[in-house]
Amino acid sequence: MLWLAAGAVLRHRSPVGYWYVVGYSLTWFRITRTWRALCIERGLSVSRRASQAMVGDLIVRGQEVRPVVPRLWIGRPTRNGLRVRVRLMPGQTPEQYAQCAEALMHAWRVYSVRITSPVRGLIHIEAMLSDPLAGVVVRDPDALGAGATAPAGPPVMVLVVGVTEKATSWLMNFRLTPHWLIVGATRSGKSTLIHAIVTRFAPQGVALVAIDLKGGLELNVYRPRLSGMATTRAEAVELLEALCDVKDERTHLCNVAGVRSVWELEDPPPPIVLVIDEVAELFLVTNSRDRDEVALRDRSVALLVKLAQLGAALDIHVIAGGQRFGSDLGSGATLLRSQLAGRVCLHVADGATAEMTLGDIWPEAVVAAQMIRPDEQGIAVIADSEGSSWVRARAMFTSVDEAADAARTYSRLTPTLPGIRRPEFGGAVEDSGGGEG
Ligand SMILES: Nc1ncnc2c1ncn2[C@@H]1O[C@H](COP(=O)(O)OP(=O)(O)O)[C@@H](O)[C@H]1O
Ligand SMILES: [Mg+2]
Known part of the structure; x- marks a missing residue:
């Protein structure tokens, strides 16, 4: 009870602090708990055995009962979420993961999930808790108002x-x-x-x-x-x-x-x-x-x-x-x-x-x-x-x-x-x- 109250106070006072202390562990727990089911459900798992086999005179196609799911590396917390790394299994492409971004978002209860592949064979899944661009109305700090003199020199492209x-x-x-x-x-x-x-x-x-x-x-x-x-x-x-x-x-x-x-x-x-x-x-x-x-x-x-x-x-x-x-x-x-x-x-x-x-x-x-x-x-x-x-x-x-x-x-x-x-x-x-x- 006391813990819950302390959590609520921390969350209100310092959302970033709450995220590092409590939110991150909770989300990571959710990620590891749902990962296997998500991979199987969304076709991100692979079979160790070939998908075709001979049974008597017949070729049988099917999926292995115990498929292998891609390995997940522990996520690093960032100010506004966390980053998880996954090694692609043979035959997989980053797009397959990108297609599942929405499913991941809902399963992990985060604002958005971003898939990038900065290194061949590796995927970065970046989960964001909230939208950093929400409510931002950007105004130009040095917009030239009417009447200001035009900058000298060649055009800046x-x-x-x-x-x-x-x-x-x-x-x-x-x-x-x-x-x-x-x-x-x-x-x-x-x-x-x-x-x-x-x-x-x-x-x-x-x-x-x-x-x-x-x-x-x-x-x-x-x-x-x-x-x-x-x-x-x-x-x-x-x-x-x-x-x-x-x-x-x-x-x-x-x-x-x-x-x-x-x-x-x-x-x-x-x-x-x-x-x-x-x-x-x-x-x-x-x-x-x-x-x-x-x-x-x-x-x-x-x-x-x-x-x-x-x-x-x-x-x-x-x-x-x-x-x-x-x-x-x-x-x-x-x-x-x-x-x-x-x-x-x-x-x-x-x-x-x-x-x-x-x-x-x-x-x-x-x-x-x-x-x-x-x-x-x-x-x-x-x-x-x-x-x-x-x-x-x-x-x-x-x-x-x-x-x-x-x-x-x-x-x-x-x-x-x-x-x-x-x-x-x-x-x-x-x-x-x-x-x-
Ligand atoms: N960068 C922006 N930041 C905040 N509000 C915007 C921005 N861009 C557009 N809007 C809002 O959206 C409205 C429609 O934008 P507009 O540029 O006319 O759309 P489009 O030309 O695509 O039809 C604008 O009147 C403005 O209120
Ligand atoms: Mg227009």
């Missing part, structure tokens, strides 16, 4: 856009990971993340270009700071063609100077960041028998893939956002995806989208992405080409007004690109921009 659950900054390094794919259902936080990116780029000499085939609704607010904008398919083709010409010209410049990338040039041209809202719109046609529309679609997809493929060293970047990005969009989508090395998967409506967003680089991350709830806006699973793994993170909150403000304030820093007309903007545009959500 490394942006801090949020925090990770490991309490580190979520960095988008456009030099190392030139292109990004941002996928999330409606109201999952896509636009907010794009606002954060645009707000960060606005005070720098970066050329921002936008394609929004939903009539420009989402990206209208950036108009004053845009070097180019397309809201119809025909305009998109025109814009992409002009960008490809810029790309060719930059290639020529590099060849003449004998360097391999534009930032090795003495006077490097401004970085170009192409933001595409609802990228699936670019791939879908309303009438597949409409030859003109299909031709425009094919042309824009081909140009976009080419731009992403060859643009990186020329400081041309692509950020593609969308609700879904599936293989049903055609081979162009898979081609484009292979160029977009940076992936951000917010809450998505279906498993196929999570699979398409992360499955080709981190199959284990797909399950974690599917666990993001609709009310967890701004929480995402991110993976990029520099990291040795994927991580869960929360994007910084940047409102549409802040983005609009930044776009207006730094309008004068908008570079002009050859062959591309700057979008018009006036009072009317700014008014409609302020009210967008």
